[in-house]
Amino acid sequence: MANLVVADRIRHVATIVLRPLDALREALGRPVNERGPVRPVHLRLSGRVVGATVQPLNEPAPKPIENLSGDTIYRDFRLPAATYRIELVRDPRRPGDFVYEDIDPAQRDLVWNPAAPGAGLPGLPTHPSRFVVIRLFPSAGYPFPTGSTLLRGGLLWYDGTALDGAVIETAPGVAVLSRSRLGSRGDFVLAVRATAASGTANLQLNLTDVDAATRPGGVAYLASLPAVWPAAWERANMRSVRQAALAGTVQRSDGRLLANATITLAGRPGLVTTNDAGRWSYYFPPLTASGAVNITVQHPDYAPVTLNNVAFTADRTAAAPTVVLS
Numbered sequence: 095m096a097n098l099v100v101a102d103r104i105r106h107v108a109t110i111v112l113r114p115l116d117a118l119r120e121a122l123g124r125p126v127n128e129r130g131p132v133r134p135v136h137l138r139l140s141g142r143v144v145g146a147t148v149q150p151l152n153e154p155a156p157k158p159i160e161n162l163s164g165d166t167i168y169r170d171f172r173l174p175a176a177t178y179r180i181e182l183v184r185d186p187r188r189p190g191d192f193v194y195e196d197i198d199p200a201q202r203d204l205v206w207n208p209a210a211p212g213a214g215l216p217g218l219p220t221h222p223s224r225f226v227v228i229r230l231f232p233s234a235g236y237p238f239p240t241g242s243t244l245l246r247g248g249l250l251w252y253d254g255t256a257l258d259g260a261v262i263e264t265a266p267g268v269a270v271l272s273r274s275r276l277g278s279r280g281d282f283v284l285a286v287r288a289t290a291a292s293g294t295a296n297l298q299l300n301l302t303d304v305d306a307a308t309r310p311g312g313v314a315y316l317a318s319l320p321a322v323w324p325a326a327w328e329r330a331n332m333r334s335v336r337q338a339a340l341a342g343t344v345q346r347s348d349g350r351l352l353a354n355a356t357i358t359l360a361g362r363p364g365l366v367t368t369n370d371a372g373r374w375s376y377y378f379p380p381l382t383a384s385g386a387v388n389i390t391v392q393h394p395d396y397a398p399v400t401l402n403n404v405a406f407t408a409d410r411t412a413a414a415p416t417v418v419l420s
Contacts, residue, residue, distance in 0.1 A: 247335030
C-alpha cells in the first residue's frame with residue numbers, strides 16, 4: 095500500500111470499484127448489445143456520514159471512470175477511513191431508457207478502510223483496492239424491453255395501502271431474481287434469469303423496515319404473511335401475481351352511500367372502513383386460497399349486519415353483496 099504524508103498526517107492512495115448489479119443484464123443473461131436501451135448507472139460519493147448527517151468531502155470530489163460492464167471506478171484518489179454516502183445520479187437527457195429506481199437503503203453507505211481493503215470480501219485481491227457491490231432496486235414502472243422475463247405484482251396491507259419499506263427478494267438458496275422495493279401502490283417487478291422455459295421462484299418478504307404499528311392490527315397481519323411465496327414464471331413472458339381481495343359497498347336504507355362504516359372479517363386480522371363513496375376493500379395475505387368468510391358491518395348510528403359465507407377467489411378481487419344499514 096502506498097502512503098502519502100500530507101500536513102503531518104497519513105493519507106492513503108487507493109482505488110475503489112463500485113459494481114452495481116445491472117438487474118436486466120444479470121437476470122436475463124443477455125449480452126450488452128442485446129438487452130435493449132439501458133441508461134448508464136452513475137454512482138458518486140456524495141459526502142462523509144457523521145452521525146445522522148452527511149458532510150461534504152473536504153477533498154476535491156473524486157471523478158469516476160465508468161466502463162462498459164457498468165462499473166464505476168474511482169482511481170488514485172486520497173480518501174481517509176470513514177463512512178461515505180453513495181448516490182445514484184440520473185441522466186435527464188435520456189428520459190426514455192431503463193434506469194434503476196434507487197440504491198438499496200442498507201447499502202447507501204460505504205465503510206471505507208484503506209488499511210483493510212479486502213475486509214469482508216473473500217476471494218478478492220488484497221491490494222489497495224476495494225470492490226463493492228451496490229445493489230439497485232428495479233421499479234414497477236420501467237420500460238423493460240419486449241421479451242423480458244418478468245414477474246409483476248402487488249402486495250398490500252389488508253386495508254389496501256402499500257407495505258411501506260417492504261422488499262420482495264428471493265428465498266435463501268434461490269438466485270434467479272433481482273430484489274424489488276414495493277412502490278407507492280404496492281407494485282413490484284422482478285426480472286428473472288430465464289435459463290429454462292419456465293419455473294417457480296420462491297420469494298420472501300423482507301419486512302425489516304415495515305412499521306406494523308401504522309395499521310390497526312398490523313402486527314397480527316404481519317404474523318399471517320407466509321415465509322415463502324412461490325411464484326411461477328415463463329421465459330419471455332410477464333406473469334402477474336396478485337392477492338385475493340373482497341370489495342363491497344355500504345349504504346343506508348334510503349339508498350345513500352355510507353362512509354366510516356367498519357368491516358371486520360371473522361378470523362382475519364384488522365378491520366377496514368368505507369370511504370366517502372361507501373366503498374371498502376379487504377386484501378388477504380399472499381397465497382390465500384379461495385374460500386368463504388363471515389363479514390360484519392358496523393356503524394355507531396345503525397344496527398350491525400353480518401353476511402355469512404361470502405366467497406372470495408385466490409389472486410382475484412371478488413365482489414361482496416351490498417350491505418344496507420338501517
